[in-house]
Amino acid sequence: MKLIISIIQDKDAPRLIEELMEKNFGVTKMASTGGFLKSGNTTLLIGVDDNQVDEVVDIIDEKCRSRKQMVTPLPMGGPGDSYVPYPIEVKVGGATIFVINVDRFEKI
Amino acid sequence: MKLIISIIQDKDAPRLIEELMEKNFGVTKMASTGGFLKSGNTTLLIGVDDNQVDEVVDIIDEKCRSRKQMVTPLPMGGPGDSYVPYPIEVKVGGATIFVINVDRFEKI
């Protein structure tokens, strides 16, 4: 059993989840925030059999399109801070995928 | 050390957490959403010693009652979509439990 933890863009979540549901995979979705852009994204937990990992990674790849975007990372400091925001181009979309071994899996 | 990641029903979270607190277990709770029903549920992170895994799995089993419920999964598409919602019976409650090995644990 493996647990796939995948961080994806909010925009890509509905289509990805819809495809995983059609293929009868189990998915749990959580709201998260990227450390760099401080904007909301989505973290999915997908528990799968060992031999299903490749299929799920391919589905994530297919549904989470990578794209470029101009963004201004938000300053985190207070009024005394000398941070000056400037826009930069970053690659967003895509997905960050961690495949983790599961010692023991129980469905109660 | 093991990290137990357990997805449970919101209704069962208070009693489960109360029991884990009484037994001095550490628990972190997060809001999550099921991929199929699109409704809110709860994901718990419970870090335990290897020899405490059985006890915690038993507590989760005892506190998270499985029950049947009629639900209508929410459509994800827009106005052009031809999705027709229909009610189905699903088993809810229960718990989905992943026991994960922890390479290194630090309490700072």
Add this chain to the structure above:
Amino acid sequence: MKLIISIIQDKDAPRLIEELMEKNFGVTKMASTGGFLKSGNTTLLIGVDDNQVDEVVDIIDEKCRSRKQMVTPLPMGGPGDSYVPYPIEVKVGGATIFVINVDRFEKI
């Protein structure tokens, strides 16, 4: 590849994330709640190369100061409950860190 899951205090999150960003680490932040105090805290997911684990654990240690605080754990019961809240001193701040092995890592 390792996945560091770290539960920290909300107050310490901005400075910790800022330091991790300056060192070019990837971080995903999630809102969470402690099982004991029922108050909000922060869970970070930090995927790192095996040889970067020590550096990240040191940064977390440095940025998440441990401190004592008087708190009253919130009762979970309803009106029939005989729970009587009383203030206790707990150590808050600090961090709870789980280092998890990653079988496979993909950036899409």
